Amino acid sequence: xxxxILSDFHFGFAAGTEREEDAFEAAKEAIERSxxxxxxxxxxxxxxxxxxxxxxxxxAMQLLTKPMHAENGVRISxxxxxxxEDIPLIKSEGIPVIAIHGTHERRVRGLMNPVEALExxxxxxxxxxxxxxxxxxxxxxxIQGMSGVPDQFSAGVLDxxxxxxxxxxxxxxxxxxxxxxxxxxPHLLPVEKLPxxxxxxxxxxxxxxxxxxxRESPFIIPGSLVTTQITKESMKPMGFWSFxxxxxKSEFRxxxxxxxxxxxxxxxGNLERDDIENxxxxxxxxxxKKKPIVRIKLxxxxxxxxxxxxxxxxxxxxxxxxxxxxxxxxxxAKTLEEHRLSVQELWKKLLYENLRExxxxxxxxxxxFELLLENKIDEVMDLLKNE
Ligand SMILES: [Mn+2]
Numbered sequence: 001x002x003x004x005i006l007s008d009f010h011f012g013f014a015a016g017t018e019r020e021e022d023a024f025e026a027a028k029e030a031i032e033r034s035x036x037x038x039x040x041x042x043x044x045x046x047x048x049x050x051x052x053x054x055x056x057x058x059x060a061m062q063l064l065t066k067p068m069h070a071e072n073g074v075r076i077s078x079x080x081x082x083x084x085e086d087i088p089l090i091k092s093e094g095i096p097v098i099a100i101h102g103t104h105e106r107r108v109r110g111l112m113n114p115v116e117a118l119e120x121x122x123x124x125x126x127x128x129x130x131x132x133x134x135x136x137x138x139x140x141x142x143i144q145g146m147s148g149v150p151d152q153f154s155a156g157v158l159d160x161x162x163x164x165x166x167x168x169x170x171x172x173x174x175x176x177x178x179x180x181x182x183x184x185x186p187h188l189l190p191v192e193k194l195p196x197x198x199x200x201x202x203x204x205x206x207x208x209x210x211x212x213x214x215r216e217s218p219f220i221i222p223g224s225l226v227t228t229q230i231t232k233e234s235m236k237p238m239g240f241w242s243f244x245x246x247x248x249k250s251e252f253r254x255x256x257x258x259x260x261x262x263x264x265x266x267x268x269g270n271l272e273r274d275d276i277e278n279x280x281x282x283x284x285x286x287x288x289k290k291k292p293i294v295r296i297k298l299x300x301x302x303x304x305x306x307x308x309x310x311x312x313x314x315x316x317x318x319x320x321x322x323x324x325x326x327x328x329x330x331x332x333a334k335t336l337e338e339h340r341l342s343v344q345e346l347w348k349k350l351l352y353e354n355l356r357e358x359x360x361x362x363x364x365x366x367x368x369f370e371l372l373l374e375n376k377i378d379e380v381m382d383l384l385k386n387e
Contacts, residue, residue: 001074001134001141001170004034005241007043007204008102008224012056018291018319019226019259023048024059026225026255030240031063033253035070037242038136040095042124043204043222044102044148044176047114057114064123068094073136080131080144080166090122096134097124100147102176102204108370110379115147129161133169141245142169144198148176148205151187153363163195170245171197176204182212182221200243208233209241209252218243218250227261230295230321234261259290268300276310284317294320 009027014020034040046060071093076084089096101115112120119126127145134141144163154177165171173195180188183206191214194201201219209223220241227234239254262283266276280294294314298305302324311320352362364383371380 001038001136001139001245002036003141003172003243003245004030004037004040005043005202005220005222005243006030006034006040006225007176007202007222007240008045008207008226009042010045010048010104010224010226010228011060012048012052013226013228015053015056019293022259022290023226024063025257026238027063029255029257030225030253031066034240034242035067035095037095038072038074039134039141039143040067040097041143041172041174041202042097042099043174043202044100044115045104045204045224046099046102047105048228050105050107050113052114057117060114060118061121061123064097064118067097068123070095075135076125076132077135077140078133080133080142080163082127082130082132084132087125088120088122089125096132098127098132098143098145098174099124100127100145100174100176100204103148106148106150108367110367110376111370111374127174129157129163131163131166133166139245140166140169141172142166143172143174145173146175146177151178151189154187154189155193158189158193158195165195165197165199170199172200172202173198174202174204178205179203182206182210199245199248208236209239211250211252218248220250225255227259227293230261230263230293232263234293235263257289260288260292262292262294263297264294265297265299268298268303268305271298271303271305273306273310276305277313280310280314280318280320284314291316292318294318296320296322298322298324300325 010023013023068091072095074096076096078084099115101113105113105115107113116126118124125132128147131142131144149157177189180190194214196215199217201214201217203221206221207224207228210221212219222241223238225238237254238258239252241250241252243250264279276296283292283294307322314320351365355362355365367383368380
C-alpha cells in the first residue's frame with residue numbers, strides 16, 4: 001500500500017498575522033497531493049492549541065473531507081484495543097486518515113482533545129495506545145499509535161501499553177515525543193525504549209524532517225508544515241513523506257507553495273544600514289511567490305542601527321526581523337509570544353518543580369487545573385478526595 005505521512009500542521013499558528021494562512025495552505029497542498037495514497041497518517045500537532053477556535057476547527061474539517069471522498073478500496077478490518085464498530089466515520093469508503101494528538105492538543109483524561117473530537121465527528125480515526133488493521137487486495141497493514149504524553153511519563157506509558165506487532169501485517173508504530181538522540185532536553189524518551197520488530201516507525205513533534213533507521217526498520221520524522229520557530233534549521237524546505245509498503249521505499253515531497261525562510265548572521269563590527277539592506281535586496285532578487293521570512297541575527301557589540309526603518313522599507317516584500325545576540329531576555333519574550341505552548345509549558349514546569357518539592361503528585365494538580373477551567377467542580381472534589 002501507499003502511505004502518506006504528515007505531521008505538525010499547527011493549524012491556528014500565527015493567527016492574526018500575515019502568516020496565519022501558511023499552515024492551512026501547506027496542509028491543503030499536502031493532502032491534495034496525497035489523494036492517490038491508500039492511507040494518510042498524521043503524527044500529531046494538527047492544531048496549535050488544545051481548544052482551537054471554531055474558525056480553525058472548521059477549516060481542518062474542510063480539508064479532511066478531501067480524502068474522505070476519494071475512494072480507494074481500503075477496508076478497516078479490525079481494531080487493536082479499539083472497537084472499529086464504534087468509529088463513526090462519515091464515509092468509510094474514503095482514504096482512511098489516522099491521527100494521534102500531539103503536545104499542543106493534549107488535554108487531561110476526561111476532557112476531549114480536538115483530534116479525538118474529529119474522530120467523534122466522523123472525520124478520522126484517532127489513536128492513543130491502540131491501533132487498527134487495514135486491508136486492501138489481501139495486503140494488511142497495522143497502525144498502532146501513542147499520542148503525545150508529557151515527556152517524563154512517556155517511558156512509563158509505553159511500558160504499560162507494551163505494543164506488539166501483529167502477525168501477517170506490515171506493522172507501523174506512530175508516536176509524538178521528544179526522542180533522544182534526535183533532541184536535547186530533559187526527560188527524553190530514549191530510542192531504545194521503543195517497541196521492537198515494527199516495520200516502520202513514525203515520530204511527530206520534531207519539526208525538522210529526517211529519515212533514520214531503528215533496528216533495521218525505517219524511522220521517519222515527518223517534520224512540520226509551518227515554521228514555528230525561526231532558526232538556521234528553518235531554511236531547509238518543509239514537506240511530507242510517501243512510503244510504499246511493498247518496496248519499503250520512502251520519498252520526501254517538498255511543499256511547493258511554502259514561505260521561504262532566510263537566516264542570516266551579521267557581525268555588527270563595521271555594519272552599516274546599507275550592508276543590511278543590500279543583504280535583504282540580494283535575497284529578494286531570487287524571486288518569491290510568498291513574502292520570505294528574513295531573520296537577521298546581529299552578532300557582536302550593541303550598535304545603533306535604524307532596524308525599524310529597515311523593516312518598514314521592506315514591509316511589502318519580506319517579513320524582516322532582527323535578533324540581537326546580547327538581548328537574551330528579549331529573545332525569550334519573543335519566543336514565548338511566537339509559540340503559545342511555551343507559556344503553558346513554562347507554568348507547568350514551575351508548578352511541577354514546586355509540587356515535587358512538596359512531595360505532591362503533579363499529574364493530579366494538572367488534572368485539577370484543567371477540570372477547573374471547564375467548571376467541573378464535582379470531578380475536582382472527587383479527585384481531591386481520592387488522592
Ligand atoms: Mn509540533
